Amino acid sequence: MTLEFRAEGEVTVGYRVKRAAQLADRIFETWIEAPHVARNARAGQFLVLRIDERGERIPLTISAVDGDMVRVIYMAVGKTTYQLATLGPGDEVRDVAGPLGRPSEIRYFGHCVVVGGGVGIACCPIIARAARAAGNRVTGIIGARTAAYLVCEDEMREACDELLVATDDGSKGYHGFAADVLKRLVERERPDRVWIVGPAIMMKVTSEVTRPAAIPTVVSLNPIMVDGTGMCGSCRVEVGGETRFACVDGPEFDAHLVDFDMLMARQKAYLEEEKVALERFSAQRCGCGTGGPHG
Numbered sequence: 001m002t003l004e005f006r007a008e009g010e011v012t013v014g015y016r017v018k019r020a021a022q023l024a025d026r027i028f029e030t031w032i033e034a035p036h037v038a039r040n041a042r043a044g045q046f047l048v049l050r051i052d053e054r055g056e057r058i059p060l061t062i063s064a065v066d067g068d069m070v071r072v073i074y075m076a077v078g079k080t081t082y083q084l085a086t087l088g089p090g091d092e093v094r095d096v097a098g099p100l101g102r103p104s105e106i107r108y109f110g111h112c113v114v115v116g117g118g119v120g121i122a123c124c125p126i127i128a129r130a131a132r133a134a135g136n137r138v139t140g141i142i143g144a145r146t147a148a149y150l151v152c153e154d155e156m157r158e159a160c161d162e163l164l165v166a167t168d169d170g171s172k173g174y175h176g177f178a179a180d181v182l183k184r185l186v187e188r189e190r191p192d193r194v195w196i197v198g199p200a201i202m203m204k205v206t207s208e209v210t211r212p213a214a215i216p217t218v219v220s221l222n223p224i225m226v227d228g229t230g231m232c233g234s235c236r237v238e239v240g241g242e243t244r245f246a247c248v249d250g251p252e253f254d255a256h257l258v259d260f261d262m263l264m265a266r267q268k269a270y271l272e273e274e275k276v277a278l279e280r281f282s283a284q285r286c287g288c289g290t291g292g293p294h295g
């Protein structure tokens with residue numbers, strides 16, 4: 001972290017990027033020096049960052065901690081995530097707020113299963129490690145479109161007692177969805193606790209697998225967030241017929257009580273504005289109009 005004094009009385013705080021790498025097509029990792037986040041972060045929590053003074057605040061899960069550094073793994077989908085992907089060691093992020101959200105409930109359950117889909121896999125090793133440290137047997141299930149999108153596979157293998165892999169196209173592991181792999185496992189034995197992290201549709205479908213056997217299942221919701229502190233209401237979700245704010249009441253909730261259709265509808269609320277922001281960023285950055293991170 002660096003302190004910089006601009007005008008009299010005005011202190012600005014920037015957070016140094018220490019490492020950055022591309023992990024897969026449009027998926028990147030960035031390690032940021034943010035001691036106040038790193039020292040207090042627990043599994044399941046997220047941070048909110050803003051790249052520069054005019055930037056948008058975006059939430060990203062804390063996927064690992066190393067000393068004073070935190071790691072975020074993200075898919076470049078719009079203006080801010082593309083811009084973040086252009087930052088390398090020595091660059092700065094203007095604000096990093098966190099850790100935010102309630103940590104995962106970690107205690108001894110018995111047999112835990114941690115299921116990750118797509119970029120959601122990035123959140124799984126930290127949960128799997130914590131569950132194992134609490135004495136649980138942990139099975140990991142990771143699924144992606146193709147083998148090339150299986151991020152953090154080695155970390156998951158190391159964090160879990162057993163790791164099962166699925167790809168939609170059969171390029172690695174089971175040919176099919178993570179939900180199918182979970183279904184087979186549930187038919188074989190009844191796990192005591194299941195976490196599912198991934199795109200909303202994946203969480204919706206996968207949590208149906210554990211519903212008939214009433215296996216306690218937790219999902220990490222990703223509604224659009226603005227302030228991350230429960231004040232703006234943009235992250236409201238419906239859980240068990242009640243309105244909850246994902247940033248302060250979650251992001252983890254009982255999967256069998258979440259209204260996923262409402263979550264998916266609200267995620268699309270700003271599609272037009274997001275498109276315009278990305279087009280403007282692309283035009284400013286290189287003039288080529290692709291919006292891609294060109295380094």
Ligand SMILES: Cc1cc2nc3c(=O)[nH]c(=O)nc-3n(C[C@H](O)[C@H](O)[C@H](O)COP(=O)(O)OP(=O)(O)OC[C@H]3O[C@@H](n4cnc5c(N)ncnc54)[C@H](O)[C@@H]3O)c2cc1C
Nearest residue numbers: 058059060061073074075077078079080081222223267274
């Ligand atoms: C608690 C939490 C943790 C998250 N952790 C991660 C993470 O670890 N890695 C990661 O890649 N993403 C994560 N997300 C999603 C991430 O915040 C969005 O991808 C990001 O805000 C997009 O910003 P943008 O300006 O690049 O794109 P925008 O222009 O804002 O959006 C581009 C596209 O992404 C969709 N989108 C925007 N926000 C979200 C969202 N919150 N969830 C799903 N789709 C969204 C939009 O509908 C649009 O289609 C998390 C979201 C939450 C709420």
Ligand code: FES
Nearest residue numbers: 226228230233247
């Ligand atoms: S992001 Fe504003 S209330 Fe949750």
